[in-house]
Amino acid sequence: MTEEDRSASRLELLRSSFRPGGDQYAGADPSAARRIAALLAGLSAVLAVAFGPMSPPTEMIGRVGWLVLAAFVAACVAVVRWLVDESKPVTFNQLLVISYCGVAGVAVLEWLAGGHSSYSALYVLWLGSGVGVHPPRRAAPFLLTVLAAGTLPLLYNGWDGDTARAIATDGLLWLALGTVLLVLIASVRGQRVRLRSVERTARAEAEQAAKRVRDLQQVTDVSLAQLPLDELLHELVVRISGVLDLDAAAIMLTEDDGETMTVRAAQGVATTRDSKPIRVAPGDGCAGRVAAERRTVLLDDIRDSADLDPVFRGTGVRSLAGVPLIADGRVIGVIEAASERRRAFTPHDVRLLALAADRLSQAIERTRVNERAHHIAETLQRALLPDRLPGVPGVALAARYLPGGPGTDVGGDWYDVIPAADGRVGLVMGDVVGRGVAAASLMGQLRNAFRVYALDGNAPAAILDKVNVLLHQFEPGQMATAVHLDFDPREERVCFAGAGHPPPVLRLADGTTEYLHGAPSAPLGVLPYTRYHQQEARLPAGATLLVYTDGLVDRPDSSLTSGLAGLLDAVASAPADPDALCEHVLRSLLPDGPPGDDIALLALQSVPIHGADLTLEVPPDPDELALVRHSLSRWLEAAHVDERDAYRVTIAANEACMNAIEHAFAPSGEPLHVEAHITDGDVDVLVRDRGHWRERTNGPGGRGLDLMRSLMDEVDVDPGPAGTTVRLRRAVARRGQQV
Amino acid sequence: MTRLAQLDFDERGDVVIARLAGELDLSNVHDIGDGLNAAVTRDTAGLVLDLSELTHLDSAGVRLLFDLRGRLATARQRLVAVVPEDAPIREVLELAAVPGAVPLYTQLDEAVAAAAAGA
Numbered sequence: 001m002t003e004e005d006r007s008a009s010r011l012e013l014l015r016s017s018f019r020p021g022g023d024q025y026a027g028a029d030p031s032a033a034r035r036i037a038a039l040l041a042g043l044s045a046v047l048a049v050a051f052g053p054m055s056p057p058t059e060m061i062g063r064v065g066w067l068v069l070a071a072f073v074a075a076c077v078a079v080v081r082w083l084v085d086e087s088k089p090v091t092f093n094q095l096l097v098i099s100y101c102g103v104a105g106v107a108v109l110e111w112l113a114g115g116h117s118s119y120s121a122l123y124v125l126w127l128g129s130g131v132g133v134h135p136p137r138r139a140a141p142f143l144l145t146v147l148a149a150g151t152l153p154l155l156y157n158g159w160d161g162d163t164a165r166a167i168a169t170d171g172l173l174w175l176a177l178g179t180v181l182l183v184l185i186a187s188v189r190g191q192r193v194r195l196r197s198v199e200r201t202a203r204a205e206a207e208q209a210a211k212r213v214r215d216l217q218q219v220t221d222v223s224l225a226q227l228p229l230d231e232l233l234h235e236l237v238v239r240i241s242g243v244l245d246l247d248a249a250a251i252m253l254t255e256d257d258g259e260t261m262t263v264r265a266a267q268g269v270a271t272t273r274d275s276k277p278i279r280v281a282p283g284d285g286c287a288g289r290v291a292a293e294r295r296t297v298l299l300d301d302i303r304d305s306a307d308l309d310p311v312f313r314g315t316g317v318r319s320l321a322g323v324p325l326i327a328d329g330r331v332i333g334v335i336e337a338a339s340e341r342r343r344a345f346t347p348h349d350v351r352l353l354a355l356a357a358d359r360l361s362q363a364i365e366r367t368r369v370n371e372r373a374h375h376i377a378e379t380l381q382r383a384l385l386p387d388r389l390p391g392v393p394g395v396a397l398a399a400r401y402l403p404g405g406p407g408t409d410v411g412g413d414w415y416d417v418i419p420a421a422d423g424r425v426g427l428v429m430g431d432v433v434g435r436g437v438a439a440a441s442l443m444g445q446l447r448n449a450f451r452v453y454a455l456d457g458n459a460p461a462a463i464l465d466k467v468n469v470l471l472h473q474f475e476p477g478q479m480a481t482a483v484h485l486d487f488d489p490r491e492e493r494v495c496f497a498g499a500g501h502p503p504p505v506l507r508l509a510d511g512t513t514e515y516l517h518g519a520p521s522a523p524l525g526v527l528p529y530t531r532y533h534q535q536e537a538r539l540p541a542g543a544t545l546l547v548y549t550d551g552l553v554d555r556p557d558s559s560l561t562s563g564l565a566g567l568l569d570a571v572a573s574a575p576a577d578p579d580a581l582c583e584h585v586l587r588s589l590l591p592d593g594p595p596g597d598d599i600a601l602l603a604l605q606s607v608p609i610h611g612a613d614l615t616l617e618v619p620p621d622p623d624e625l626a627l628v629r630h631s632l633s634r635w636l637e638a639a640h641v642d643e644r645d646a647y648r649v650t651i652a653a654n655e656a657c658m659n660a661i662e663h664a665f666a667p668s669g670e671p672l673h674v675e676a677h678i679t680d681g682d683v684d685v686l687v688r689d690r691g692h693w694r695e696r697t698n699g700p701g702g703r704g705l706d707l708m709r710s711l712m713d714e715v716d717v718d719p720g721p722a723g724t725t726v727r728l729r730r731a732v733a734r735r736g737q738q739v
Numbered sequence: 740m741t742r743l744a745q746l747d748f749d750e751r752g753d754v755v756i757a758r759l760a761g762e763l764d765l766s767n768v769h770d771i772g773d774g775l776n777a778a779v780t781r782d783t784a785g786l787v788l789d790l791s792e793l794t795h796l797d798s799a800g801v802r803l804l805f806d807l808r809g810r811l812a813t814a815r816q817r818l819v820a821v822v823p824e825d826a827p828i829r830e831v832l833e834l835a836a837v838p839g840a841v842p843l844y845t846q847l848d849e850a851v852a853a854a855a856a857g858a
Contacts, residue, residue: 707835
């Protein structure tokens with residue numbers, strides 16, 4: 001800025017300070033103003049006292065004039081006391097009124113003294129107080145008032161040449177003084193106003209720069225990268241809307257076909273229509289164009305809603321900005337920003353959208369890779385867990401597997417049920433240390449090792465010993481905890497051994513609950529030459545055994561001790577039925593849903609199979625026939641039925657079930673119902689299915705019926721419309737007695 | 740899942756001995772049948788089914804025996820079975836008239852001799 005420009009701008013400032021409108025007191029300093037006013041009022045009081053003897057105020061109303069002078073002085077002192085007390089508020093208007101009052105007081109004093117007198121010097125002080133503080137538009141009338149007040153003696157004393165000259169001299173002096181003050185003050189104020197506006201502009205620019213940085217941080221926030229994809233999309237769409245002050249925003253991602261896009265997250269507009277996700281065909285609307293042309297598209301003023309994307313149709317959207325998401329050179333989606341008023345998106349807006357798009361593309365790629373790995377691990381693990389627990393007579397089983405919460409990788413938890421030919425059942429619960437695909441595949445190896453050793457007839461401790469050696473030899477450095485149980489329903493005894501695994505929980509029929517603590521043991525794979533020890537416990541009918549992985553009790557928010565105590569309480573208060581027990585335990589210990597870690601639990605209940613009645617419900621599947629036979633023969637054995645008769649009843653019941661499974665017309669998948677009663681010397685068996693009986697006189701089915709008739713005393717087939725019921729009856733011998 | 744039945748083979752000259760142990764029912768009858776069929780070649784004179792260790796056999800098993808016997812008969816091969824006198828499955832076999840089609844022996848050696856003699 002040149003010198004000339006600067007003076008020109010000063011002149012302009014001065015001029016502007018006379019113009020009406022705006023803030024009259026812009027740039028004024030209220031505390032400086034009240035200090036000046038106080039000083040001048042104080043000086044007025046002092047000078048009034050000093051002038052009193054020189055120009056006695058007794059000319060007009062006699063001695064009463066002294067009282068007026070005293071009152072003026074007192075008023076000035078009061079004003080000073082008021083103004084110096086900073087706690088009392090003062091407005092510019094009040095200061096102006098004080099100045100006018102001061103001028104009036106001086107005029108009265110002059111009159112009392114009989115005309116133009118020493119008091120006229122006081123006008124100068126009040127001139128300062130009036131013109132030196134207020135803006136030109138108020139100061140100028142005040143200056144005129146002072147000049148007018150100075151001429152008053154000419155009115156009431158009449159024209160007098162000397163007095164007129166003196167008054168004119170004073171007036172000119174005041175005018176000069178007042179004008180200088182006025183210009184000076186106006187220019188000082190103007191400068192201050194300009195400085196402030198420069199400062200304000202600078203501050204506004206700094207704030208804007210800071211906001212841009214904040215905006216960028218909003219979309220590049222590293223913590224966003226930790227979110228699962230859907231949450232990340234939602235969070236970004238919300239942040240973009242907030243940062244750019246949008247009416248709506250949406251993110252759509254390309255489908256697997258590489259062309260159609262689906263709206264995955266939106267703010268200010270629905271992501272679904274008729275409860276179906278909104279799809280965008282290639283080239284359709286702004287987003288379609290962005291994807292097809294692989295570049296940013298800005299539409300400032302949309303008049304035809306055909307230009308809008310399906311997602312914004314039916315809304316008042318007027319302006320759109322769409323930015324492509326590009327990964328590996330492919331368009332994988334579009335971010336769109338929408339405004340309902342006409343809006344030209346600035347380069348800053350577009351930069352921000354592009355940055356968000358870049359971050360999102362990276363996150364999507366990362367998430368897709370992670371999800372793929374997670375999916376592989378999860379599939380592997382799911383495939384390795386039994387999809388159905390085997391039916392074993394005298395045993396009720398239930399299991400749960402809960403994968404870790406979102407963002408966690410699959411762990412290596414597994415469980416297995418291995419029924420032995422002699423009616424015993426082996427249970428395994430294990431946890432491979434580590435996560436992901438590696439843990440899941442090791443888990444598969446361990447599961448098979450346990451199966452092989454269990455089927456070879458090894459006892460639990462021997463199985464752990466062998467698996468430990470195996471792990472050391474073939475997977476050195478890998479580690480797993482496990483517990484193996486061997487339950488014999490006939491003896492109602494369980495034999496178990498653990499390897500660094502949380503202890504099983506035993507719950508008796510009366511609700512008494514305890515941990516089956518074994519000897520302390522190392523996890524598998526830690527000590528190459530360790531020996532595992534096994535223990536036995538009674539598992540009487542009605543008792544339930546629960547094995548689980550540490551995710552159930554070792555939570556980050558509480559200690560292991562309190563976790564174990566909580567589990568014991570949960571099992572004690574749970575129903576005895578294994579399925580309900582698992583449900584109850586999970587609800588009690590994980591009220592907030594999915595855990596952070598994987599959790600597996602397996603409950604086994606010892607079911608009584610003696611008594612006057614036996615009831616079985618089995619799926620209509622040939623694989624279930626053995627369970628029916630075994631359950632029935634164990635029940636008959638417990639009822640002391642003669643071995644031969646028991647065999648005959650079992651074979652006949654087996655034939656009835658087989659007929660129901662094999663020949664039931666249009667199998668419905670409804671379970672097969674088997675009931676048996678023993679009364680005195682008779683055994684009744686009832687087999688009910690939901691299909692239609694098809695009797696084949698010359699086919700294989702006929703042979704089954706013949707067999708039943710030969711083996712039993714009575715065979716009654718009732719082919720009802722809702723299903724067929726077969727009733728079998730036979731008189732049986734009890735061991736030690738004849739029929 | 741634990742296997743219900745166990746099937747092992749042995750050969751004595753041109754006689755194949757199939758030892759079937761455990762339980763034979765609808766769930767495994769097809770697989771066992773496939774196993775038995777595969778074990779019999781053109782050179783086989785006869786098949787001895789050793790059912791000494793078989794604890795369960797029902798009409799599905801009976802059907803298998805009849806089918807197997809029919810198939811072997813067309814190739815002039817003999818089918819005999821070893822079933823101990825006190826075996827529980829004997830009653831089912833007799834009720835289903837199996838002995839008329841598949842001769843039952845109580846001793847393996849007798850059964851092998853019978854299977855070989857037929858050739």
